[in-house]
Amino acid sequence: MFFVGLTLRTDFRIFSSAFLIKMIVVPSRMGRINKRALLARLQQIGVASRADLAKSLGLSQPTSGKIVDQLLELGVIEEFEVPMWKAGATPAPVRRLGRPGRMLRLQQTAPRFLGVQLGVTETRLKMLPLGANGEDQWTVSVPTPSSAAEWQDELRRVAPQFRGQSLWGVLISVPGIVDEKEAKVIFSPNLHWTEQTSLPALVGKIWRVPVVLAQEERVLALGHQALVPGIRDFLLVDFGEGVGGAVVVAGKLFLHPLPMSGELGHTPVVGNQRSCGCGSVGCVETLISTRGLLQSFADATGAARPSWPELSAHVAAAGVVPWLAGTLDATAGVIAGALNVMGLRQVVITGSFSDLPPAVAGHLSAAIRRGALWARFGEVGVEFAPRRRTAGLVAVGLDRLVVPMAETERDQETLLHASAGRDGGAGGLI
Numbered sequence: 001m002f003f004v005g006l007t008l009r010t011d012f013r014i015f016s017s018a019f020l021i022k023m024i025v026v027p028s029r030m031g032r033i034n035k036r037a038l039l040a041r042l043q044q045i046g047v048a049s050r051a052d053l054a055k056s057l058g059l060s061q062p063t064s065g066k067i068v069d070q071l072l073e074l075g076v077i078e079e080f081e082v083p084m085w086k087a088g089a090t091p092a093p094v095r096r097l098g099r100p101g102r103m104l105r106l107q108q109t110a111p112r113f114l115g116v117q118l119g120v121t122e123t124r125l126k127m128l129p130l131g132a133n134g135e136d137q138w139t140v141s142v143p144t145p146s147s148a149a150e151w152q153d154e155l156r157r158v159a160p161q162f163r164g165q166s167l168w169g170v171l172i173s174v175p176g177i178v179d180e181k182e183a184k185v186i187f188s189p190n191l192h193w194t195e196q197t198s199l200p201a202l203v204g205k206i207w208r209v210p211v212v213l214a215q216e217e218r219v220l221a222l223g224h225q226a227l228v229p230g231i232r233d234f235l236l237v238d239f240g241e242g243v244g245g246a247v248v249v250a251g252k253l254f255l256h257p258l259p260m261s262g263e264l265g266h267t268p269v270v271g272n273q274r275s276c277g278c279g280s281v282g283c284v285e286t287l288i289s290t291r292g293l294l295q296s297f298a299d300a301t302g303a304a305r306p307s308w309p310e311l312s313a314h315v316a317a318a319g320v321v322p323w324l325a326g327t328l329d330a331t332a333g334v335i336a337g338a339l340n341v342m343g344l345r346q347v348v349i350t351g352s353f354s355d356l357p358p359a360v361a362g363h364l365s366a367a368i369r370r371g372a373l374w375a376r377f378g379e380v381g382v383e384f385a386p387r388r389r390t391a392g393l394v395a396v397g398l399d400r401l402v403v404p405m406a407e408t409e410r411d412q413e414t415l416l417h418a419s420a421g422r423d424g425g426a427g428g429l430i
């Protein structure tokens with residue numbers, strides 16, 4: 001009200017326009033930054049009391065309370081009673097209070113988003129409430145065909161299972177080089193047809209709600225960050241049909257103004273003559289992707305069209321055989337190079353390694369540590385984690401649809417995150 005009154009009563013000529021804009025925009029921008037910090041915090045800790053939420057964000061109780069009330073009204077978060085007999089089983093904030101009370105969490109009852117994972121061979125779908133967390137469990141899976149029209153047909157076929165009045169948007173995880181702002185796939189080595197089509201327009205004809213595209217490794221990094229408290233600097237590398245990565249620095253996704261980063265799968269390996277979907281020869285992805293590993297396994301053993309479980313059984317019996325060791329060493333070299341360039345010392349690996357004997361992960365971890373300069377001074381962490389794509393998609397939805405923010409404001413948010421305390425909160429915002 002203060003700002004409205006000021007602008008109505010005052011002769012505008014005494015203010016420069018820049019001053020006026022600043023006066024009016026700053027409070028709402030700070031409100032958005034605080035809302036975003038609060039939602040990110042709730043996604044990470046799951047459940048919190050009003051008092052603990054305010055404290056962990058470094059906000060006054062009245063400021064935090066106002067944001068909480070607005071988000072409750074919008075149906076973004078919900079308040080629930082924690083019964084006395086359950087208090088011992090609830091998370092730390094409740095125990096510390098020493099008494100039951102009303103707690104807050106992201107809304108869990110009505111699904112707000114439809115999550116879609118456009119994979120190279122399969123497309124998976126699931127309705128997601130804002131409070132979705134944990135590991136990926138998709139409810140429906142359809143084959144990914146080789147054209148936009150056929151893909152639309154597949155989605156249309158299963159669409160009746162994904163109807164809801166409460167739907168706020170469709171969130172699609174896509175591989176390749178993705179311009180998220182323009183919602184366009186620029187280059188996709190394993191799904192070239194996605195380059196020629198507007199996926200949001202195509203999906204928007206089936207579900208008439210906003211459609212958001214997000215690059216798949218970035219989604220995985222956001223999902224990991226959303227569910228692992230305190231992790232602020234890491235390189236995530238995902239192995240599967242393709243290989244790619246994403247970087248989180250000071251709690252924020254590293255994004256280049258041009259929509260390309262984390263593409264370590266297309267780094268060449270000396271002596272590798274395999275052709276890659278990107279048009280080049282010798283990319284590490286052609287060796288370490290599931291298809292690449294199976295091809296090497298077939299070449300080494302003479303097996304015709306071996307399966308992934310057969311490869312796993314072979315490694316369990318024979319150990320990390322020389323062809324596999326060479327591939328793992330080459331992959332580790334690429335990862336260590338990325339760590340050295342970015343100054344990182346924490347790697348999170350998701351995807352196909354979880355199906356292989358632990359010796360494979362052990363070999364890769366040791367080789368990464370050999371190549372990472374941080375290991376000469378201290379610890380280099382290599383963690384094998386489940387894919388948390390659905391949690392990542394929810395983080396994308398909160399970011400892009402629930403409390404969106406202009407690019408110019410994101411810069412400011414990044415600075416605030418970087419300067420926030422090491423307690424994992426966003427202290428000092430106000």
Ligand SMILES: [Zn+2]
Pocket residue numbers: 189265266267276277278279280283285
């Ligand atoms: Zn390539």
